[in-house]
Amino acid sequence: MKPKFYILPVIIISQFFCTSLWFAGNAVIDDLVRHFDTDFNILGYLLSFVQFGFIIGTLTFALLTLADRFSPSRIFMICAFLGALCNLSLLIPNITIFNLLTARFGTGFFLAGIYPVGMKIASDYYKDGLGKALGFLVGALVLGTAFPHFINQFYQNQDFKAVIIATSILALVGGISIQVFVPDGPYRKAVPKLQLGVITQLFDILSFRKASFGYFGHMWELYTFWMFIPIMLKTYNSIHHVKIPISLWSFIIIGTGAISCIFGGLISLKIGSKKVAYQSLLISGIFCLASPFLFFLSKDIFLGALCIWAMFVISDSPQFSTMVAVAAPPELRGTGLTITNCIGFAITIASIQLLSFLADHTDNSIWLYPILGLGPAFGLYALRK
Template structure:
């Protein structure tokens, strides 16, 4: 038990450190846009480039069963180092629009060897209590996602170079730390044969399909909410005459989601992963539907609603991953988790680009309504999932 606690702590630290480049580009996009005279539309493209890179990486990782055929810790470390170098490219003096998008694509591609592989490593150590373990692990990912905004929201982090150097350094350290201190788990079953059709065959399993579809609904909402929370705060500042720090409050809202992941993991020990996921997805869906009203409320109430939404929108993520992992055999857990992540992030690109398009043609307070389609779809499938 001591070894498991120690191992989980290392995985959590490494997951936090190595996912910090995810939104590093978005946290400094205003400075990059001003410095290089980029068009305003670049904001949506920057985050979508990371997502598209992640999709490409996870598809290849799933197709060649990388996390199941090779040591997950080695895969994690190599991808962490490569993601850090792609992230560092943002501080070069001669950055074009296409080199920026390519660098973000590369960062996303190698994050495919970090996020789902980290969950695979946790699954190799936890046969029981996986929902709690993944709750803390995804919470670390959420905190890593918020970290660039938190840096940017301080006087110390006003320089884009500080954000990039800090997140890249953390990523390298986290990858090496996990490789040195986390050996292959006791429940790991190595896949010796390459089965190119393993991923598609998983969708023939009823429990896997329903858990995956619930996750897809969640992903329609999650990254679009994160990506456009700065836009929401800017819009509220204009409407209300306030001057909230966009970076700081975006960081706080996303960070609260890391706390809710841990809370959800603990609750799953008593209520089960399905009930926790259903509750969280219901709350976030209601926030989507009520979002236009939030812009009409007082400043404290607007922030409370957005913080509550930030907690609900992430709480279900680790529990969906637990439901997916529990529905497949040990030798295909890495492939299954990676495949579901890949499809989920492909869906997130569509919702991000849709909000980017709508933000230019309709009143800002109405664009978040379209995110409710995800929770509705996810709840419909999750309600039919009889396993936990």
Template sequence: MQRNTILLLIVVSQFFCTSLWFAGNGVLEDLILEYGLTSYSLGHLTSAVQLGFISGTLVFAVTTLADRYSPSRVFFVSALAAGIANLGLLWVGNTLLTLFVSRLFTGFFLAGIYPVGMKIAADYFEKGLGRSLSFLVGALVLGTALPHLLKGNFLLSDWKYVVIVTTGLSFTGGTLVWIGIPDGPFRKAATDFRWNAVFTVFGNLKLRQAAIGYFGHMWELYAFWAFIPFVLRAYQVRWEIAVDTSFWAFLIIAIGSLGCVMGGFLSDRLGSKKTAFRALLFSCTCCLLSPLVFFQASITVFLAFYLLWGMFVIADSPLFSTLVAQNAEGPLKGSALTLVNCIGFGITVVSIQLLNTLQDIVPPAWIFTVLALGPVIGLVTLSKKLG
């Protein structure tokens, strides 16, 4: 099978499966009404997925599952399990606790989808890996945004259909990988289990630098995505302007897929590190400018600003993953990617909960400024020359 066909299958499957990520966010208002939740549920249910993903990536990394067994089979089993966990949103007896558990397990099994998908791509593409991963992360972005679009679709006006459709997509994506993608030609299988083996990857200075850049990026990314509807609604109230929150939240998140692809092509010319640095710098600038845009910009400028931010906030993600994969040694490439993902998503829980607390303390116009901290740390680290 040609590599382009393989890449297409990975991208489509990643898109289908990662639609589970924000399935709860896309129907959050309905969940609040259906189960008597509060506005704080946004942060709690988003963090549940992140915590589950962290737990899953830690388990996958320590056990080196994606390196010791066929990554396509690991992807398939994870996609089925994540889809089943997603259906927990439909249980009539749900409380915030049971919804939290459902999202927690969804996140846990997403750990066998997103980083394992990158591992599969790395097994097929030694050259042009940055461009390949840009398509893959672009698929993640579209999948993450999809529930917002589905919720705004009159064909799926009942929120329960959004849950059912995203589950069906996950089953389909997992099956496509299992049936259509054999182990790649550059795969190096780990032959034994050593629980601490993966932690040795941080001895590599270049990998550690890429990882810190990624961590700074992650401080901003998911908190930005999670609270986009909150800021859109606040702008709407402040200026008494009608804004279709679901539609624009979808566009602002989904346009990041274009940023990923553009970043991937640009990295072929500038290199992954330089391209990632520039995207992170632009995104950091947007954090700092967000209050000015909220108070001074027209609705057209406001939405254009967030669309641009949506492009750059994720454009560096595949490039950091490329740097990690290229600098990971031997057969632990998949586990290195998984561990870096694990730590990165741990950071997202902190930033999401911080914004969840600040939403009643800080004016909405200023809430995104605290997200600049992560990019600043990442930019400082990336600017250092290694000996």
């Protein structure tokens, strides 16, 4: 049964709209924390609390097998609404650090009902060519992640509230669109009741375990790289006494990953998801090791190199998700995608906090980024076993 022509575009656009919540707080971090006097790196905590909320959310969804027991389209809509409300709570007058971190935690929690559930919805419609469909979908995630930086570029020195309001409205529109235009897919197999122990059952499957471990290595690098892009640009500005627009180039660099996700999905139709994931992980790992030397390049080559790195750091993500979805039994596909997301994002917290700690205790941050190469090395080993 061929899905209606508009199904995938609606899923893609809704995913893009809703995942714009992810970095909304980070894009306006300077405005949010200007009146806070802290002796720790609040940027690292701000992103980590989103990740922590996402981890608790995905763990809850996985343990309760929510995406496999109930309508994923309805779950997507409800979480989009609640995530938007958490995002809007950043506009509370005289917000405290506790309120700030709690709001970001709540946003992350409800993103657990958006990102993996969006992939589950796509897998219920596209039995063949899933790598291509998820390539478009993760591309939407990339653009959604980068979009707050794009908005902020046009509102710098004006009202940061525009970023928060705009991303919240987009999330509401995305949630409604899924509910109205994308009913449950023809390949969905619902689990009739709560099933405990499904997580260990999934990891007993060798192909599921290998795909998951590869994904975990990829996640060690991905979000830490994204978070540190503005810091890399500021460092380069400081070293060379130039003025690269931070928000604009953060959007461009992160956003280029959407292109590679789409092309990777198309290429996977010919060579398979595993080869695309392996080559992407290998190249991004090489960039990790070579990263200190990028800061000594000319401005144009430096920016170009970051764009290429950003393309390969994400192009393996939809292919790992495809491998996970294919390896999981159809009735547990949503839970399989959700638990791998849960563990993967738990790993991002360790990576983010490690680099944030080291950045606070070193005078030259350009030598920190090779640590990100530990993730690709582990992922490549897992795929080769």
